[in-house]
Amino acid sequence: MIDAIAIDGPAGAGKSTIAKMAAKELDMIYVDTGAMYRAIAVWTHDENIPPDAEECIRDRLDSVNVTITYKDSQQRVMLNDADVTDRLRDEETGRRASVVSKHRCVREKLVSLQQELAKSSRVIMDGRDIGTRVLPEARLKIFLTASAKVRAKRRFDELKEKGVECDLDTILEDIKKRDFADETRKESPLKPAEDAVIVDSSEMTQEEVAETIIRLYSGKL
Ligand code: DC
Numbered sequence: 001m002i003d004a005i006a007i008d009g010p011a012g013a014g015k016s017t018i019a020k021m022a023a024k025e026l027d028m029i030y031v032d033t034g035a036m037y038r039a040i041a042v043w044t045h046d047e048n049i050p051p052d053a054e055e056c057i058r059d060r061l062d063s064v065n066v067t068i069t070y071k072d073s074q075q076r077v078m079l080n081d082a083d084v085t086d087r088l089r090d091e092e093t094g095r096r097a098s099v100v101s102k103h104r105c106v107r108e109k110l111v112s113l114q115q116e117l118a119k120s121s122r123v124i125m126d127g128r129d130i131g132t133r134v135l136p137e138a139r140l141k142i143f144l145t146a147s148a149k150v151r152a153k154r155r156f157d158e159l160k161e162k163g164v165e166c167d168l169d170t171i172l173e174d175i176k177k178r179d180f181a182d183e184t185r186k187e188s189p190l191k192p193a194e195d196a197v198i199v200d201s202s203e204m205t206q207e208e209v210a211e212t213i214i215r216l217y218s219g220k221l
Helices: 015-026 033-046 054-063 091-100 104-120 130-134 148-161 168-184 206-217
Strands: 002-008 029-032 066-071 074-079 123-127 138-145 197-200
Touching: 002 015, 002 130, 002 206, 015 029, 015 123, 015 206, 029 033, 029 074, 029 104, 033 066, 033 074, 033 091, 033 104, 033 123, 054 104, 066 104, 091 168, 104 123, 104 130, 123 130, 130 138, 138 206, 148 168, 197 206
Parallel strands: 002 123, 002 138, 029 123, 138 197
Antiparallel strands: 066 074
16 A cells, blocks of 8 residues: 555536645645646657657657656646647646547656656655555545536636636536546546545535545544
């Protein structure tokens, strides 16, 4: 067993917000593995490599260095010594990341990096394959989900608040497409580990979800 928490689940279930809250409370290091796939997506963009060009990516992947550092307790993602953290969240990078994350060579590289991180610190790691592949020995595994409708509405509200014009139906369609791609890919598809606790956050506040995870980890539930 390793002293770590694995949180997996579909896009928009609130994994990162909740993992950050729990990490603070439990004094653990939060690792956002989606950001690492997004960094590889940024690299393919900058190098003009189509994200589905698996062979080309495999041939050149040794020249890519993704590292995680922490500044004021915030995760920063370095791509060959450039801090790309502020370029990771846009929609285009998200779409690219969902394609590059299908490739076995990309997954192998990032999974071993993630396993190294978990050896050197107590981590709360979120992603899609943390409980099933990256940290199967984690002390607690959570599969955090919410209905596609609720996730779409949360994303819609988030974008509205930022002043971004958007349409709820388009967001819902996009979420469904992303779920389908993540759940049906050959390499490490999104699914709960056999011993994961499934938490449906559709009707819960973020505080309730974080509280549940903290209690499960502390063995109080
Ligand atoms: O969680 P996110 O949206 O930042 O993830 C970006 C993409 O990376 C998403 O399509 C799923 C993929 N991903 C993955 O395959 N495995 C992980 N451990 C984390 C993310």
